[in-house]
Amino acid sequence: MSQFKPIGWPSVVPRLFTSDVAGLIGFLRTVFGAEGDSRSGAPSEIRIGESIILISDGGGVREAMSAFLHVYVENADETYRRAIAAGAQSIEAPADMPYGDRRATVRDSWANVWQIATYRGN
Numbered sequence: 001m002s003q004f005k006p007i008g009w010p011s012v013v014p015r016l017f018t019s020d021v022a023g024l025i026g027f028l029r030t031v032f033g034a035e036g037d038s039r040s041g042a043p044s045e046i047r048i049g050e051s052i053i054l055i056s057d058g059g060g061v062r063e064a065m066s067a068f069l070h071v072y073v074e075n076a077d078e079t080y081r082r083a084i085a086a087g088a089q090s091i092e093a094p095a096d097m098p099y100g101d102r103r104a105t106v107r108d109s110w111a112n113v114w115q116i117a118t119y120r121g122n
Helices: 021-032 076-085
Strands: 015-017 044-048 053-058 066-070 088-097 101-107 114-121
Touching: 015 066, 021 053, 021 076, 044 114, 076 101, 076 114
Parallel strands: 015 053, 066 114
Antiparallel strands: 044 053, 088 101, 101 114
16 A cells, blocks of 8 residues: 555645644644744645644745644633733634534634634533
8 A cells, every 4th residue: 555645644634734834833833832843945844633724934935824723632721811911802702502512613823723622512
């Protein structure tokens, strides 16, 4: 069987383009405990839990664009507070959803929207 993707990578990997790679990575570290370093000449591979996000400046070929990402975390309320403290704007304060999530939504300084959730069950 041939290997069509890097070992340990999911089939779908979000890729964010920004003019401030280091700033966005710093935000993700502060808010989500993300791991990974900024790289020059290649997309930065940032991990949040078992998920991977590629972040780059587009290399002059792609424009910065925003994304909407849903992230499961251990504590949605605490993560929401860290996001606000790190400069994000609140879109939705933490609230219980009828399908079992405790969820909040913020917009970061790069116009990305992060839906932050903790599954509590039905």
